[in-house]
Amino acid sequence: MAKDRRRPRLQEIGDEPDYRFTLANERTFLAWIRTALSLLAGGVAVxxxxxxxxxxxxxxxLGFILVAIALALAASxxxxxxxVERAMRLSQALPASLMPLMLSLGVAVVIGVSVVLMLSDV
Structure with a gap:
C-alpha cells in the first residue's frame, strides 16, 4: 500500500489550543494585513x-518604498x-519574528525620505 506523503494539515498537528489564543493570533494576523493595506494606500496617495x-x-x-513595505508585510x-499557530498546537515557545523590526526600519526610511522632500521644497 502506498504511503500518504501529503503534509499534515495544521488542524492535524498537536493539540487544539485554547480558542482565545487562536483568536488572538488571528487578530494579530488581521492587524498586519490592515497595516499593509494602510501602507499601500499611503503609497498610492503620495x-x-x-x-x-x-x-x-x-x-x-517614496510611494514605492511604502508599497514595498506593504508587500513584505502582507507576504509574511x-x-x-x-x-505561531503551529507552536501553540505543539506547546512550543512562540517563534521570533522580524516583522516588527522590518516595519520599524521601513517606516523610519519613509520618515527620512519625507523629511528630505519637505525640506528640499523650502
Missing part, C-alpha cells in the same frame, strides 16, 4: 494626490500566523 510634496520621481520613490503575515 504618488497620485500629493504633487506639492516634491517632483514626481521623488514621490515615486500568513507565515507568521501559521508558525
Amino acid at each position: 504618488v497620485q494626490f500629493l504633487p506639492d510634496l516634491g517632483p514626481r520621481p521623488q514621490r515615486l520613490l 503575515a500568513y507565515r507568521r500566523w501559521f508558525r
Whole structure:
C-alpha cells in the first residue's frame, strides 16, 4: 500500500489550543494585513494626490518604498500566523519574528525620505 506523503494539515498537528489564543493570533494576523493595506494606500496617495510634496520621481520613490513595505508585510503575515499557530498546537515557545523590526526600519526610511522632500521644497 502506498504511503500518504501529503503534509499534515495544521488542524492535524498537536493539540487544539485554547480558542482565545487562536483568536488572538488571528487578530494579530488581521492587524498586519490592515497595516499593509494602510501602507499601500499611503503609497498610492503620495504618488497620485500629493504633487506639492516634491517632483514626481521623488514621490515615486517614496510611494514605492511604502508599497514595498506593504508587500513584505502582507507576504509574511500568513507565515507568521501559521508558525505561531503551529507552536501553540505543539506547546512550543512562540517563534521570533522580524516583522516588527522590518516595519520599524521601513517606516523610519519613509520618515527620512519625507523629511528630505519637505525640506528640499523650502
